[in-house]
Amino acid sequence: MECKFLLDDFHVFAVDTIGHPGKSAEVCLSPNNYDYGIWVSDIITALGYDKMLCFGGSFGGGILSKTMCVSPEKIEKAVLLVPAGIKNAPAYKLLNMLFPMIMYWITKKETWLLKCILPMAISEKNIASDTYETAKCSIDHVKIKAGMPSDVNPEDMKNYKASTLVMAAEKDCLFPADLVLPQAKKIIADCTVYLITERGHMHYLTEAEKRMIVDFLHDN
Missing domain, CATH: 3.40.50.1820 (Alpha/Beta hydrolase fold, catalytic domain)
Structure with a gap:
């Protein structure tokens, strides 16, 4: 942020x-x-x-x-x-992020990670390098728990x-x-x-x- x-x-x-x-x-x-x-x-x-x-x-x-x-x-x-x-937003609106995340977990190909992030960013120019690295490290090394406040x-x-x-x-x-x-x-x-x-x-x-x-x- x-x-x-x-x-x-x-x-x-x-x-x-x-x-x-x-x-x-x-x-x-x-x-x-x-x-x-x-x-x-x-x-x-x-x-x-x-x-x-x-x-x-x-x-x-x-x-x-x-x-x-x-x-x-x-x-x-x-x-x-x-x-x-x-x-x-209703939870079903986020399903377009779930499949790319699963594919990234399976393949470790960063093209899938980018597809996971893009629905939030709209354009690649909105993905700052530190934001991308934070997302990558979190998905790679942290147990992700679903659920926003x-x-x-x-x-x-x-x-x-x-x-x-x-x-x-x-x-x-x-x-x-x-x-x-x-x-x-x-x-x-x-x-x-x-x-x-x-x-x-x-x-x-x-x-x-x-x-x-x-x-x-x-x-x-």
Whole structure:
């Protein structure tokens, strides 16, 4: 997820997601309840903050959505970029990624790996080299567990009042804008939505879009 641009304006804590590839504990939390939200709440407390500006993309957006439900008071403002947890696409929409992944496991031919990633990227130019290598290493060496953070219950979002920017991509096969943005406006009290046009789940933000995020987080 492209977020290096935030480093110029903010002190960033980039937390290793528990149970995911990295140096965190190998304890997997359920994506179907609010365990991830409780985990983030504990992190904010452990860092010594009462509340924080929060940024979450994709799976991380789903984690942040869960946090909005369990500890709304700990989020000062939030940006959700192509997020899980608001309105995920039906599972059958992802079947076109499953067959190439199986073929890659069998053959180890990278043409199949590319075909697995392309539904998310739309075009090869949107697949950054580090993203490709991360995907390859994960598929090659990590036990893949299916399941993104499930959609939050709108009733559980009622106490969340922080100003939130939700950005979703027009051609996202995982969390399509035509599902995510209307639902976000419906369940988040103070919500600004933005359509990332002509792009999929993997994409590059324009300089204007990066500036919009920074300005949103700075704006009082």
